[in-house]
Amino acid sequence: MARPVNEEKRLERRKRILKEAVILFAEGGYSNTTTAIIAERVGVTPGTIFQYFPSKEALYYAAVLEPLADIQVKSLACLQQEGTPGALIKNMVKEQFNDIYFYTNELRLAQSVLGQRIRFPELTQKVLESIKVMTDAIESVYAEGQLMGEFDKSFSPAMISRSYISFLNGVGLTLGESIIHHPEWENLKGHAYYLFAPIQPKEKLEESK
Template identity: 80%
Template sequence: MARTVNEEKRLERRKRILEEAVVLFAESGYSNTTTALIAKNIGVTSGTIFQYFPTKETLFHAAVLEPLEDIQKKSLAMLQQDESPAALIKNMVEEQFNHIYSYTNELRLVQSVLGQRIRFPELTQQVLDSIKVMTDTIECVYAKGQSLGEFNPGFSPAMISRSYISFLNGVALTLGEDIVHHPEWENLKAHAYYLFAPVQHSTN
């Protein structure tokens, strides 16, 4: 029992360190963010941080990749349910737009890395690989939907999937936490879905 409690405390402390690191790295950048400041903000010593992350670089990589993995895991789960491609895509859009505002700092951090590819070549490639898993999955679902007549057959599945991810990131980074209070919020979700060009079947 004691081990379970201690492990829970360790996981919670690691989570706090990572969350604070995401915020500071996103706001101030890699060079201007110190482990000492991260430690101070959450009330621990710098030594405590190094018990979980051996180096500042290790912490930075985790701050970039772990939230991205979390976003991806939730999104892929939406696309693996037993429904039609059109329903899967619509559910994915709904899920992502309902929660994307929670990842504003995380997405800003990802964009920062992608904007400094020479400085962070290995990390950039890991980010791109992660994004590719998502776009490839969307592409497959969309292509299947096209074959079933649910989406416009004249569009490239590859371009559609990449356009959607770009739109999603742009909305999150532009509106941030104010996204759900934006007067066009519901319209933004609708436009995200219509990027896939769903075919409007006649009811007559």
């Protein structure tokens, strides 16, 4: 009874629609991106979009939330590996700064939702929740790191995690198109970790005295 082949085809096409939608919505915004243009890019006719998504808005929701969920999973995974809190965070920062490059459109899309909170209140809530999940995870790892003497104990973990997320988003927002080729890109990545106020080995030594 099952028709695995067709089901696969459907998912494949759904994915392609979503992919193009992410690009176009990110570049042009919600209203300026017509369903007809998305269809054209995908290589189907206007009606086909609506076989996969009940409405343009539903497509927008999916284009915003589905990639965000993927990114979140990846980021959280960084924090659940073996290693000291400091190493985990360092690794996460590296990973996420790579993501800024690989998921530029996906992240800008989420950011633009935050810029239209009145218009898409539900979606805004979900994006903010997704951010909260991230900051909470960072917070607890960071607190542990403080206990282990890897981070300066004088900062509130809640503040630190929020600072970092703000910084991360701000970087994606304010840097130009070719973000990764920016002359200060590598330095910025380093400064992201500095935000966590890590204690240098030398200082660590001193502190432990």
